Amino acid sequence: MNPYLPVLMFLVFGVTIGLILSAISYFVGPQGKKNSIKSEPYECGVPMAGVAQEKFSVKFYLTAILFILFDIETVFLYVWARTFGELGWFGVVEIFVFLVILLAGYIYVLRRGALEWN
Amino acid sequence: MLETVLGFFRENDFWLEFLITVIKIIVVFGICAQIPPFMVWFERRAPAFMQRRKGPNRVGLFGFRLFGLIQPLADTIKLIFKEEVVPTGAHKFFYHIAPVFSLFTSLMVAAAIPFGPPLVILGRTITLSVVNLDVGFLFIFALSSLGVYGITLAGYSSNNKYSLMGALRAAAQMISYEIPLGLSLIPIVIIFGTLDLNSIVVAQANVWDWGIFRAPISFFLFVIAMFAETNRAPFDLAESEAELVAGFHTEYNSFKFSLFYFGEYVSMFVLSCLASICFFGGWQTGFISQNDLTSLLFGIQPLAVLVGVLMTFLKASFFMWLFVWVRWTLPRFRYDQLMNLGWKFMMPIGLFNIVLTAVIAGAIAFK
Amino acid sequence: MGEWIAFGALAGTIIMCALFVVLGRNPVGCAIALVIKLFALAGMYGVIGADFLAAIQVIIYAGAIMVLFTFVIMLLNVPPDSRSRWDRPPVEFLMVGLSVLALFGVGIYLIFGAFAGEGVEVLTRSLVTEQGGNTLMIGRLLFSKYVWPFELASILILMAIIASIVIAKKYNTEES
Numbered sequence: 001m002n003p004y005l006p007v008l009m010f011l012v013f014g015v016t017i018g019l020i021l022s023a024i025s026y027f028v029g030p031q032g033k034k035n036s037i038k039s040e041p042y043e044c045g046v047p048m049a050g051v052a053q054e055k056f057s058v059k060f061y062l063t064a065i066l067f068i069l070f071d072i073e074t075v076f077l078y079v080w081a082r083t084f085g086e087l088g089w090f091g092v093v094e095i096f097v098f099l100v101i102l103l104a105g106y107i108y109v110l111r112r113g114a115l116e117w118n
Numbered sequence: 119m120l121e122t123v124l125g126f127f128r129e130n131d132f133w134l135e136f137l138i139t140v141i142k143i144i145v146v147f148g149i150c151a152q153i154p155p156f157m158v159w160f161e162r163r164a165p166a167f168m169q170r171r172k173g174p175n176r177v178g179l180f181g182f183r184l185f186g187l188i189q190p191l192a193d194t195i196k197l198i199f200k201e202e203v204v205p206t207g208a209h210k211f212f213y214h215i216a217p218v219f220s221l222f223t224s225l226m227v228a229a230a231i232p233f234g235p236p237l238v239i240l241g242r243t244i245t246l247s248v249v250n251l252d253v254g255f256l257f258i259f260a261l262s263s264l265g266v267y268g269i270t271l272a273g274y275s276s277n278n279k280y281s282l283m284g285a286l287r288a289a290a291q292m293i294s295y296e297i298p299l300g301l302s303l304i305p306i307v308i309i310f311g312t313l314d315l316n317s318i319v320v321a322q323a324n325v326w327d328w329g330i331f332r333a334p335i336s337f338f339l340f341v342i343a344m345f346a347e348t349n350r351a352p353f354d355l356a357e358s359e360a361e362l363v364a365g366f367h368t369e370y371n372s373f374k375f376s377l378f379y380f381g382e383y384v385s386m387f388v389l390s391c392l393a394s395i396c397f398f399g400g401w402q403t404g405f406i407s408q409n410d411l412t413s414l415l416f417g418i419q420p421l422a423v424l425v426g427v428l429m430t431f432l433k434a435s436f437f438m439w440l441f442v443w444v445r446w447t448l449p450r451f452r453y454d455q456l457m458n459l460g461w462k463f464m465m466p467i468g469l470f471n472i473v474l475t476a477v478i479a480g481a482i483a484f485k
Numbered sequence: 486m487g488e489w490i491a492f493g494a495l496a497g498t499i500i501m502c503a504l505f506v507v508l509g510r511n512p513v514g515c516a517i518a519l520v521i522k523l524f525a526l527a528g529m530y531g532v533i534g535a536d537f538l539a540a541i542q543v544i545i546y547a548g549a550i551m552v553l554f555t556f557v558i559m560l561l562n563v564p565p566d567s568r569s570r571w572d573r574p575p576v577e578f579l580m581v582g583l584s585v586l587a588l589f590g591v592g593i594y595l596i597f598g599a600f601a602g603e604g605v606e607v608l609t610r611s612l613v614t615e616q617g618g619n620t621l622m623i624g625r626l627l628f629s630k631y632v633w634p635f636e637l638a639s640i641l642i643l644m645a646i647i648a649s650i651v652i653a654k655k656y657n658t659e660e661s
Contacts, residue, residue, distance in 0.1 A: 002487070002610075004531040004539075006139045006249045007229065013143055014225040018218035018377070025197070025373030026214075058653050060290055060560055063457075064553035065649040067293045069642050070465070071263075071549045074300040075541055076638070077472065078256065081307035083624030084476070088484050091628055092476050094635070099469060101639040105646040106465070114650050115461045116454075212513070252618040256540035260527075263548025267520065267555070274513060274559050286559065293552060313620060 062114050073102050142248045143229075150228050154376075154383040155190035157438065162189070164439075165446040197376050212275035217377035220268030224385035227261045230254050231391045232316045234401045234427035235408055238419050245316060246427070254315040255307065258392065259300055262347065266292050268381065269349075287453060288349055294460040295346035295353075301468030302339035305475035306396045309333060315395055325404030329397035335471040337397045339464055341440075344389045346460065348382055351445035355453050386441055387434060394433030401426030491532045498525040512563040516555045523547040534610045537619040 080087075080095050087094070109115060127134045166172055229248040237244045251257050266289045273285020309332050310318045322328050330337050346353040394400055403411070408422060415421040451459070502522035509515040523546050530539035616622055627635055 002491075002532065003250055003536075004491075004528065005136075005487075006143070007226075007531070008491075008528070009139060010143050010146075010226060010229045010248055011222070013147065014222040015218065017147070018221045021221075021377055021380075022214055022218050022374055057560065060286055060556050061553070062649065062653045063290050063294060064549075064556050065653075066461075066646065067297065068545070068549040068553060069646055069649075070297045071300070071545055072642060073639075074297060074304075075544060076635070077301070077304050078307060078313070079537075079620055079624045079627060081304045081472075082311075082313055082620045083628060084308045084479065085311050085483065086621075086625065087628055089480055092480050094628055094632060095476065096473070097636055098639045099473065101636075101643050103469070105643040109646060109650060110462065112650050112654065114653065115457070209511070209513075212517075251536060252614070253536045253540050253620060256537065256544065256620075260540050260543035260548060263544050263552075264520075264524075266548070266552055267517070270552075270555055270559070271513075271517070282559065286556065289552070289556070293549070313618075 066109065066114070069105075070102075073098075138244060139248065142244075142246075146228050146233075146248055147225065149233075150225060150384050150387065153387045153438075154380045155194070157383045157386070157442075158190045158193065158379070160438075161442055161445075164442050168443075168446055194373075194376065197373055209275040209277070212271045214374075216268055216272035216275060217374045217381070218268075219271060220265065220381035221377055221384070223261050223265045223268065224381045224388065227258050227385065227388040228391075230257050230315060231388060231395065232319060232400065233391075233430050234423050236316075237423045246423070247316065250316070252312075252314045255303060255313045258388075259296075262296060262299070262385075263293075265347075265381075265385065268378075272378070287355065291349070291353065291355070291453075291456060291460075292347060294457055295343045295464075298339055298460060298464035298468050299343035299347055301465065301472065302336045302343060303396065304472050305333045305336045308472075308475050308479050315392075315400075319395055319400035319402060322399040322402050322404075323407055325399065328399045328404065333397070333471075333475065335467065335474075337393075339468055339471065340393060340396070342459075342464065344393060344437075345441070345444065346456070348386050348389060348441075350382075350386065350441055352448040352451050353456055354445075355450060355456065386438060390434040390437030390441075391430065393437050394430060398433045398436075399429075400433070401430045403429055488532060492529070495525050495529045495532065498522070499529070511565045512558045513555065516551060516558055519554075520547050520551045523551065534608065534613055535619060537623055 076098065077095070080091065080098075084091060127137070230251065232245060232247040234246040237246060249257070269285050269292070270289045273281040273283075273288075276282070306318065306329055307313060309329070310321050312318060318329075345351070403425065406414070408426075411425060412419050412422040415425070499522050502518045502525065505518040506515045506522065509518060523542060527539040527542040527547070530536075530542060613619055613622065
């Protein structure tokens with residue numbers, strides 16, 4: 001039996017249960033009138049000011065991009081760690097080169113202040 | 119009738135495996151479903167005792183108060199029957215789907231966790247994990263990565279700028295701590311030489327072989343990353359009560375609100391199980407091997423399996439208790455402190471840890 | 486037989502999600518459809534025995550790259566498409582149709598022509614397991630035969646880091 005079949009079964013099960021639970025309160029709770037004040041987005045009791053989207057902050061974009069790049073590095077490290085036993089010292093040297101290059105990138109990021117949050 | 123059913127199963131091995139998997143799924147889901155109510159109760163009683171008061175102990179069923187254990191049941195029933203107010207302008211589909219996303223990614227991680235040693239029954243070996251992948255770690259890592267979407271969608275679909283900002287900050291926090299989480303587990307892969315969780319537990323039969331003695335820096339990093347991944351204190355700025363109203367689930371009420379907490383407690387539980395597997399020997403007792411244990415228990419293998427399962431829960435409970443203890447003890451991090459910790463402190467230490475482990479393991483293995 | 490059912494279901498999901506990505510109105514909806522499509526593609530990799538590739542697909546593509554897309558879409562507040570999807574010059578439909586057919590042709594040629602000959606080793610799941618599993622096999626190749634591409638990949642990642650910071654800083658200074 002394909003090892004992914006239990007994954008699929010669990011997935012179907014989990015999603016179904018989630019949908020049922022999510023729908024429960026929708027159907028069981030009292031259906032109040034659609035009062036416009038009640039349905040307004042909550043802002044400490046004050047009527048909603050402005051549109052619901054904020055100005056673009058480039059920090060989120062940078063964090064996401066750096067996350068992608070270091071995630072790729074982590075994946076390579078997982079492959080290397082799995083084959084560690086077979087590679088010997090040559091493997092250690094290989095990954096060391098890889099890490100040094102990426103460390104240079106990391107230091108560049110730090111020096112340019114791309115990870116400053118305020 | 120029984121004969122035909124048994125005969126059918128004896129013929130088609132596939133359907134027998136299918137049935138076993140269905141049973142495993144139901145059991146695992148049952149376990150995961152009991153954790154949030156219990157944790158809700160614990161989360162209110164434990165800080166009460168820490169703060170020299172008593173916490174909820176009034177709710178009773180048939181006159182039995184049971185230390186307030188009925189309280190979560192009462193809360194759930196109340197929440198289910200509350201009216202569900204969908205805010206105007208909210209994106210209907212995502213508003214209803216987001217809690218499900220959150221829940222199902224946490225649940226799926228529980229599929230790869232071995233809860234006990236393999237059960238040998240009627241000549242059949244059944245491993246106590248729903249899925250048996252040989253890339254177990256990567257499977258868990260993959261599903262944690264998907265957990266970001268539940269929060270992001272919840273914040274986006276609420277049409278509330280506080281929800282959106284809270285959601286984006288929570289999402290940025292989660293992805294920032296996924297890298298230290300991944301990096302901290304690489305020395306474990308180096309030391310044990312496998313990505314399969316079952317093999318990692320089997321290799322920790324002796325208590326001095328446990329992960330925590332062989333990779334202590336990893337343990338330190340993993341615990342911190344674990345707190346940040348689940349958005350738990352002291353990293354819970356995204357859902358803190360005093361800031362940003364209530365963050366990404368401001369506009370959620372009734373049962374959907376509790377679904378988010380369901381997902382959070384389940385992910386706390388599975389990460390606790392992962393920590394116990396990697397660092398504390400999982401279902402191993404640490405001083406008795408499985409064979410010795412079986413012969414000690416009158417040769418009944420299921421009893422040895424039961425002991426193993428109890429060990430897993432014991433170790434996971436330690437981490438769950440740690441979660442609650444830390445939450446009610448430490449003050450919250452400011453958001454920039456949080457991000458600095460993840461990127462500037464934990465990542466270099468994680469990389470250094472990997473190099474150190476590689477050099478030491480290389481010296482041991484390759485001379 | 487079960488494999489054919491899985492393949493059919495997954496392929497159907499992939500096609501539907503991909504169509505939704507292209508033809509959908511709400512950008513966030515399209516992004517989520519793409520995530521689901523990538524998840525289904527990972528399932529497809531799992532069915533044929535490429536466990537490692539399936540996990541990587543979810544970790545990197547669905548879990549990192551799509552997060553970036555989603556962030557940008559949400560932060561930029563891209564409004565839903567207001568005009569009709571079919572309101573385009575007919576030559577665009579023709580070009581899309583031709584390129585899809587061309588891709589199909591290439592795919593069929595690869596499956597039945599180039600890779601179908603003898604000398605191609607078909608890796609079944611049992612063969613993979615006895616050699617130590619997917620990750621081990623990939624690692625063996627990656628760090629011995631293909632070590633130069635591996636190191637070049639690290640340089641590529643370094644370039645990407647530098648480029649993204651340069652672009653973001655430029656935007657930042659333009660803003661302030």
